Amino acid sequence: MFNDKETFKQVFREDLIGKLGKPLEEASNADVYNILGNMIRENAGRHWADTNQKYKADKDKQVYYFSMEFLIGRLLGNNLLNMGVLEVVREGLADLGFSLADIEEEEADAGLGNGGLGRLAACFLDSLASLQYAGHGCGIRYKYGLFEQKIVDGYQVELPDYWLQKDNVWEVRREDKQVEVRFWGHVETRAENGELVFEHKDYEAVRAVPYDIPIIGADRRHVNTLRNWSAESITQSTRTFGTFAGTDYHKFLEYKRSVESISEFLYPDDSEYEGKLLRLKQQYFLCSAGLQSILRTFGKLGLPYESLPDKVALHINDTHPTLVIPELMRILMDEHGMGWNKAWDITTRMVSYTNHTILSEALERWPLQMVRELMPRIFLIIEEINARFCGELMSRYPGDQPRIEQMAIIHDDQVRMAHLAIVASHSVNGVAALHTEILQKREMRLFNEMYPHRFNNKTNGITHRRWLMHANPELAGLINDSIGTRWIHHPQEMIGLIKYCEDASFQEQVAAIKRRNKLRLAEYISSKHGVQVDPDSIFDVQVKRLHAYKRQLLNILHILHLYNQIKDNPSMDMVPRTFIFGAKAAPSYHLAKRIIKLINTVADVVNNDPDVKGKIRIFFLENYSVSLAEKIIPAADVSEQISTASKEASGTGNMKFMMNGALTLGTMDGANVEMHEMVGDNNMFLFGLRAEQVLDYYQYGGYHARDIYAGDSRVREVLDQLVNPGPICCHSQEFDTIFQTLLDNNDEFFVLKDFASYVETHVEIDRAYRNQKEWLKKSIINIGHSGKFSSDNTISRYASEIWKIHPIRL
Template identity: 80%
Template structure:
């Protein structure tokens, strides 16, 4: 069917007519998407089955990547690319009167993730399949994504993300893979001989139904699986808490609603008890369903249970899936009959953990009573793990109660999930060299001393297939023309572009491709905002989750300062600048939502002010997503990576922009540090406090935001505009809470401290952009070095250094 263009066209038209009952001339773009997607899935179905059979027959070790997020985006174009038929399908559809880019727009972004955590997981799945590793994803099939963001009068408004409103052509419901997950109830302890037994009584049953999505590797033949679980109700009167025989219909509906809420929303609001409880339910649901499925697959190998660690690796992506640990212990002891020591040995050999943050609010803690009531047996196991761990600490550090209280898994009325993950994993990795260093020397220093060989670094990566070959095909083709095709399989060979960084002809081609991408983005913005965008302006982009430490606030305060300069000197000599933002703020994160309002307020003021005369334009692009990122990133000239140093674990947006030729303005934070080590001072724009300086201020004090306010007239002018009646601060839209977060709360993320350096750096950017040849040279140097950040490289290190898995060629 995909062997050549004519065969494809014939198969496509035949499938369209037979499945839709309408001629080709009457088919809509949505019809074409559904038919093409079903054709692709059918085409890879045999390879999917063959891959799984190969794993089973060879009794291969497989890794299961547990994550609450898999931000996979749209799959049609990426799947066609990895199958090697993208151009053929594009040409075939064109012959039939359709544009592939229009067909791709019919696919909804999968609502399975939110930000960098989920996008990393998606990139890892792509690399696992493309490098021929046996690696699968374990997630939740959310009925609704985080939310669909609308901007109304400058404010963020959250609407349901109904991404499943139309059928998801890529997923397969696996009713036969369903498992039951138990909540609530009580534990009856008994004895069989010398062995304690634990029986779960009066529990509530939730049916977990598997939905599988094929993950197609770059060789087409290798197809792994992303298995997402959906929570469904099941009425079993003798086993379901509170639903005895004769239960009325209204009580069943209440139970049904409670069950289905588990897989309804990604990250329910946890500011209240009910929301916290739902999040804990989600996490256990994922872990229990995933483990039951994995052990069922293992059982088909007909190997002794002792072989389990040699055949299965379990990876937990951040603390959300940490309940894998006590749930695996429960299954091994209560269901499989193992003693504690053997179950513990197997668990710790199988589980590895990636830490993604040092922010205290992201290091999850659960109320003890909540865990005890919802998960009674799991709570008993966590208590036992904690008791045994504390006994080890007492043995090593007799009398050091302070150390023990700092390291304990259960302390006060809380269960510390990061501590549990560290204690029960054979590997704990950070996601950038700086982040891992901070974990080992500061945040998890006591654990690093206790487990001196447990911590390691695995700097994040991105799949160059989606973020360069699919998102920026003209640039990918130019790279192949310049250095040959080996870089596609070996992305680090992009370094060969260095020899062309001063080649005038190559620079010109790079510049033409960038302008072409800017024109496409300008067209998109005009359609959305009904405003022309100057493609010759500097496209200055900050797109990422909105959080105070990521400092979108620093960006917009600088823009206000720039606006003030233009008002004071309308003839100001500057390269026109188009500032582009994209970000979602958590619904309960009021400061972040007010920053969105500030950005849109300033954008409106600038747009209407004739004195600006096109020198600056600001656009907040609503509902930032993977598909929108694929439009924005290839067009960017400047990549804003300006988090407070020490706060961003790694970042992956910085890598995507680098790979597409944007120059970074940023702090030495996260993976920016490693980017700087490769390209040097002259090829990115650095400013701001170092991570050590930030940590010293936190530890020893000495920073006073009001000193910055009083000593720098630029800062004072900008901040006063937030609260003084005028264009920015007018009726019903003052920004006093932003003002007070900086001055009354002493500027927690050093926005004002770094403001002067940030301003000067943007002056330097303006100067550098005027020298077109030098700018393009810097861009080429960044592209050349970006291959190091391919997730293929990252996954190769996970595979050999943590999971102990090998490539499995399919012949």
């Protein structure tokens, strides 16, 4: 493409004139982004075609990663990095009068995901391509992302996230690859040659059209595919009202709207029946379209379908794509004439499943009647899987009806998707050592007893290319200068930084990089809030989805306590703190939205109180996203990972902060446990209950939140401020829900139980930060150990231990 900036500038000018008919002097930032993006995609297209041709010619095994979310973020900078031309383009654009940072701002954050689950999927795709594995993503091309968050008078307001408003230069519409997905109708059976034949009739057909995005690996030549499906109407349907013409025109409009809604919104509100139905339609749409496409590609190899497990691996990211299982059974039996046993053997050898949670509300259950009506053939297959599985249970555990009811796939008129995923997969993995242990010993204990070799752990990871090399290029450059560049391809070699942890010169360089990152974030905050931020303060950051178990509430209650201390003693000695929050709450999650309001209310009071004198600043940064995370994480001093122990499956934000030199303030939860095993007590700040204590309280009781309220004056003071008239409670009953959750509902997530320990640990952080030499030593130790959490390491384990795939050299 171009190997130096002069060649780049020449090619860029020619493209600008040839494609837009504009001289350089008239080009806008949007023009530059579109030309540059198309240049990169067209060049990648050649490698994309070569990669696919290699896969086809060699007939190597390929993995397809099904996920309802791929939070890929902006791709321009990441693609320039992986193609090895980032600095050439940065310098070339500067010569032409443009800033690459400004050009990157022209790209919308792809609205294809929500939080950790979707970002993990995106990191995995990057690692699959960079490690030269044949691995692709299967997702939905949502017209609107989760939502655009605005903060108005302290409240979250949701606006449509129309991320496709601007052209997406990275995607290619593949009209020729479209498939048909069928809903509703009924199934008729008949006997043919002594075999039962199932025919789906009077169905409503939906056209699934794929949009492909190239996933460029770090070697620039290896390009995999993220295939996102768009739901589109067709002009004819076999549903009972037949063709749409004349008097049926209004029915067609109704059908068209129904169809297009399938790929319109990421996570529609499922608090009502219609929302639940739409979510289920989305899940089957993804699974059916993706599988039809995969099997069509396999069919071109000219191999018998019995060899499918040797050539195709299907991975389901949490329970959302579990319908891959009955849909694969349907295709193998109804379209390829296989018997049940052979189809089941093939399916269970192909499918693997990652569990991401132990939260009961996240373990999906679908109303049986809804499944029966929306997907009549799929319902019959799930029903048969359940019948055979329950028969096996009765044979193995005769008379143990409670066990059978606990493990059944269908129970109490609901389909339990996690149970279906476990029964029909050859591998079930958790995403951190503690999470997997809880699954095996508690939440999925009965399944683990039945399938002792099926469960395994694969601790999550993050791509160090985006979260260090792209987000924090100065730090990456310092690492290159210190230990060489092998760590880029072998991230665990970052451990070589440990020898510099007490080197004064290295510490000074790390400190200078951190301060420049803090200055950049301070400028961003100032532009958004109109308030100056002290770059010499501790940047204490909690950015993640807003959920009660993640305990943003604990954080803000502590800040309120800190404020109370300052009001009592305005001259108190403390290192200034800048507390930074970023989070979206689900639109129907009332408690979470009240917590956002509380954070903003406390911020408004604290930030405008002259008694505080800059000791505390609080900022809630609206519309948290991948691109905003790339600004925040390199600037953080303290990483708040304070979920209730046992509730956070893994976390990946904790890894990103660690990799950028922030010190973790956290519970022994998720991957925090493994971080602690690596860096020890001296290099992170731990507090609170342990997982076994939390689980024991849930099982045996014994916790009484009101006892803490009565016995700890600090707790009583901050909680009373939520409900008694004053600067925090300006409006009657505004924060009653929070107060009641903690006291009347007995504090489900142990916010009050861990409060004292959390306060004490913050005092320890204040003390530790004053000794900058020791703080920087801790920071460097964390950076050095963080290479273990590269998603390259995680994917290598998935590849060798679950998918049985190997790198393919181009």
